Amino acid sequence: xxxxxxxxxxxxxxxxxxxxxxxxxxxxxxxxxxxxxxxxxxxxxxxxxxxxxxxxxxxxxxxxxxxxxxxxxxxxxxxxxxxxxxxxxxxxxxxxxxxxxxxxxxxxxxxx
Amino acid sequence: xxxxxxxxxxxxxxxxxxxxxxxxxxxxxxxxxxxxxxxxxxxxxxxxxxxxxxxxxxxxxxxxxxxxxxxxxxxxxxxxxxxxxxxxxxxxxxxxxxxxxxxxxxxxxxx
Numbered sequence: 520x521x522x523x524x525x526x527x528x529x530x531x532x533x534x535x536x537x538x539x540x541x542x543x544x545x546x547x548x549x550x551x552x553x554x555x556x557x558x559x560x561x562x563x564x565x566x567x568x569x570x571x572x573x574x575x576x577x578x579x580x581x582x583x584x585x586x587x588x589x590x591x592x593x594x595x596x597x598x599x600x601x602x603x604x605x606x607x608x609x610x611x612x613x614x615x616x617x618x619x620x621x622x623x624x625x626x627x628x629x630x631x
Numbered sequence: 632x633x634x635x636x637x638x639x640x641x642x643x644x645x646x647x648x649x650x651x652x653x654x655x656x657x658x659x660x661x662x663x664x665x666x667x668x669x670x671x672x673x674x675x676x677x678x679x680x681x682x683x684x685x686x687x688x689x690x691x692x693x694x695x696x697x698x699x700x701x702x703x704x705x706x707x708x709x710x711x712x713x714x715x716x717x718x719x720x721x722x723x724x725x726x727x728x729x730x731x732x733x734x735x736x737x738x739x740x741x742x
Contacts, residue, residue: 551729562722562733563674570729607674611729616687617662619724619731621674 522546523610525622533630538595540625542608545589551611552584552591556604557624563607567593598629633657635734637723643740644713652708652737654723663706664724664731665698667691674722680706713741 524543532538540554551570555563569575569582569591581594591610595602605624611617636655644650656663665677678688680698688696697709706725710717718741724731 553730555733562720562736565730565732568730609674616679616681617726617729617731618664618676618679618687619666619674620676623673 522612522620523608523622525606525608525625527623527625529626529628531628531630532598534598534600536598536629538598538602538627538629540593540595540606540608540627542591542593542622543589544591544608544610544620546610546612547586547589549586549589549610549612552582553609553611553619554580554582554591554593555607555609555621557607558604563609563621595627598627600629600631603627603629633659635723635725635732637721637734637737639737640735641738641740643742646715646741647712650710650713650739652710652721652723652739654706654708654734655704656706656723656725657727657732658704660725660727660732662686662726662731663700664726665708666722666724666733667719668722668736669719677708677721710739713739715741717741 554567567582569584575582579596583592607624608622609619663680668674679686720736722736723734
């Protein structure tokens with residue numbers, strides 16, 4: 520069983536729409552969850568972190584966490600062409616070294 | 632805004648040669664990491680480093696790999712004898728709290 524799973528996409532949405540990105544994880548003891556954005560050929564850029572069940576909003580981004588379902592999601596409101604990138608879900612498992620386990624990433628395409 | 636820096640941005644080497652990838656973590660961070668990403672694949676953890684020692688390493692991080700913090704600012708990854716399959720992007724990351732921040736990466740090409 521993969522530790523962190525994402526649909527690789529591509530997910531295509533029109534400009535101005537809401538993009539919904541999903542991620543599931545296998546380790547029930549996981550406590551810390553992150554969304555990174557990665558443009559082609561570039562490094563991962565942290566956009567959201569979430570540690571408690573519920574929603575966390577930052578500008579156009581909302582992260583949602585449901586530990587019972589082992590599910591974390593990212594909503595991007597008013598999507599812009601510049602949001603077109605690969606979005607990586609990353610999880611710190613139960614270990615205390617802080618290593619991140621990444622999903623494969625979901626490619627988002629925002630069409631003008 | 633503080634950021635992680637890495638040099639070189641691109642390294643080309645012959646199979647069997649040694650390479651050293653360099654990173655300068657964010658200055659007040661205490662935890663350091665190396666990850667790699669083979670083209671088209673996911674980002675993979677290599678090693679974590681804290682208090683001047685390795686705290687965890689992955690199966691990928693075999694005897695050909697080593698890390699060092701030679702002074703108060705640099706954090707290096709050495710590959711002793713490169714293989715073709717070592718060709719990848721190598722990312723350094725550091726953290727103070729729980730959030731990790733990544734450097735721009737070094738693209739390693741092994742010929």
